[in-house]
Amino acid sequence: MNPSHTRRRTRRAFLSAMTAAALAAALTACGGSGSDDRITSDSIGSTGPAGDDAWQQVVEAAKAEGEVTIYSSNAADALAELGRRFEADYGIRLNVVRDVDANLHQKIGAEAETGNRVADVVTQASAPWAVNLGASGEFAEPVGPAFTDSAGEYDVDTLKDDTGYFVSNASVLTFGWNTQRHPDGVESYSDLLDPTLADGRIGIVLPTSTAHVDFYDNYLEQVGGEGFLEKLAQQRPRIYPSALPLAQALASGEIAVGAFVQDQKSEQQSGAPVDSAFGDLVWGAPMYTAILADAVHPNAAQVLANYMITPAGQEAVSFRNAAVLPGIGSAVTTVDKVAPQNTDAMTPEALEELKARFGRLFNQ
Structure with a gap:
C-alpha cells in the first residue's frame, strides 16, 4: 500500500475538529496523582532506537542548548513526569507552558507575528489547527530514530503527517x-x-x-x-x-x-x-504534536519530539490516556481504539x- 495514501486516509479518520479549549479543559481538569503505581522508574532510559552518528550529533547539540520549551494542553502531572524523565535521560531541562488549546494557539500566533519565539514544541488537540500550520510550512520534520528507524514501534504511516505533525497520545x-x-x-x-x-x-x-x-x-x-x-x-x-x-x-x-x-x-x-x-x-481526542520550524532550541526540540514516542516518554504523556505504542503500563488503551469522530x-x-x-x- 502507498504510505501517502495511508496517511491521507488516517488523517480523515483522526481529524477531530472540536472546540479545543473546552475539550482540553474537560480532559485535563481531572488530572491524576503522581503517586499512581502505573508510573514507574523502570522505563527511564528506554529511549527507543539509538540512531546513527548524525542523530548522535543532534543529541550532543541538544545537550549544548540545555533546555527546550513545550506548549501543551496535556495534563499537568503527565507533563511534569515527562520533564523529570527527559532531564534524567538527557540532562536537558524541559520548560512547560500548559494551557487550553485556544490560548496556546493565540500565544504561538503572537510569537510568530512579533518574531519573539518562545515555544519549541507544541502538543494540542485541534487537528484543523495542525493541518493549517503544517500546510503553511510552520512545522519542522521530525528526524529522530523513533520516527525513521525500522526497529522503532511507532506507526509512522498511520500517525505522522507529511507536513511534520504527529499523534503523540490521545486523551x-x-x-x-x-x-x-x-x-x-x-x-x-x-x-x-x-x-x-x-x-x-x-x-x-x-x-x-x-x-x-x-x-x-x-x-x-x-x-x-x-x-x-x-x-x-x-x-x-x-x-x-x-x-x-x-x-x-x-x-x-x-x-x-x-x-x-x-x-x-x-x-x-x-x-x-x-x-x-x-x-x-x-x-477521546488524539493529541497532535509538532516541532516549530523556527524553534529557539531546534536540536533539543528534535530530541524531545523523538522522546515522546519512546517507551520512556509514552509512560509519561499517556498516563491515564491512550498510548501510541503497545505495552505502556500507565496508559489505559491505545490510540487505535479511539473512535473516529x-x-x-x-x-x-x-x-x-x-x-x-x-x-x-x-x-x-
Whole structure:
C-alpha cells in the first residue's frame, strides 16, 4: 500500500475538529496523582532506537542548548513526569507552558507575528489547527530514530503527517462508578439504562463545546444504539457543568455512575470508592504534536519530539490516556481504539442544536 495514501486516509479518520479549549479543559481538569503505581522508574532510559552518528550529533547539540520549551494542553502531572524523565535521560531541562488549546494557539500566533519565539514544541488537540500550520510550512520534520528507524514501534504511516505533525497520545474519557453505591459496576454505556440507576443516580455533563456534539450525537449512538440520548433522559440523570465536578460527585457518592470521567484508578489508589472501565471503542481526542520550524532550541526540540514516542516518554504523556505504542503500563488503551469522530457534524450550529435538544430532554 502507498504510505501517502495511508496517511491521507488516517488523517480523515483522526481529524477531530472540536472546540479545543473546552475539550482540553474537560480532559485535563481531572488530572491524576503522581503517586499512581502505573508510573514507574523502570522505563527511564528506554529511549527507543539509538540512531546513527548524525542523530548522535543532534543529541550532543541538544545537550549544548540545555533546555527546550513545550506548549501543551496535556495534563499537568503527565507533563511534569515527562520533564523529570527527559532531564534524567538527557540532562536537558524541559520548560512547560500548559494551557487550553485556544490560548496556546493565540500565544504561538503572537510569537510568530512579533518574531519573539518562545515555544519549541507544541502538543494540542485541534487537528484543523495542525493541518493549517503544517500546510503553511510552520512545522519542522521530525528526524529522530523513533520516527525513521525500522526497529522503532511507532506507526509512522498511520500517525505522522507529511507536513511534520504527529499523534503523540490521545486523551480519553469513559464511564465510572462509585463502588459503594453501585458495587456491581458498569460494563458499557448501555448499562446506564438500568432502571435501578434512575432518578439522579447518574451524572452527565452539560454540552458546552462541539466536542460534546461528537460525544452525545455520534459516539453514544455508536456504542449505545440509536436514540440513546432520549433513553438516557428517561433516567433523569443529574447534570454537571463539566467533568471535574462530575468526578467529584462520583467520589463523594452524590451519584452512583458518571458518564464522562477519566480513568479512576488514581482516585481509587488514593482511597476513593470509585472504579471505571473502557469499552472496545473509546471516546477521546488524539493529541497532535509538532516541532516549530523556527524553534529557539531546534536540536533539543528534535530530541524531545523523538522522546515522546519512546517507551520512556509514552509512560509519561499517556498516563491515564491512550498510548501510541503497545505495552505502556500507565496508559489505559491505545490510540487505535479511539473512535473516529464525525468532524463534518462538529460545528457551532450543531452545538446550538444540541443545547436546545438537551434542554428539552433534560428540562434545562
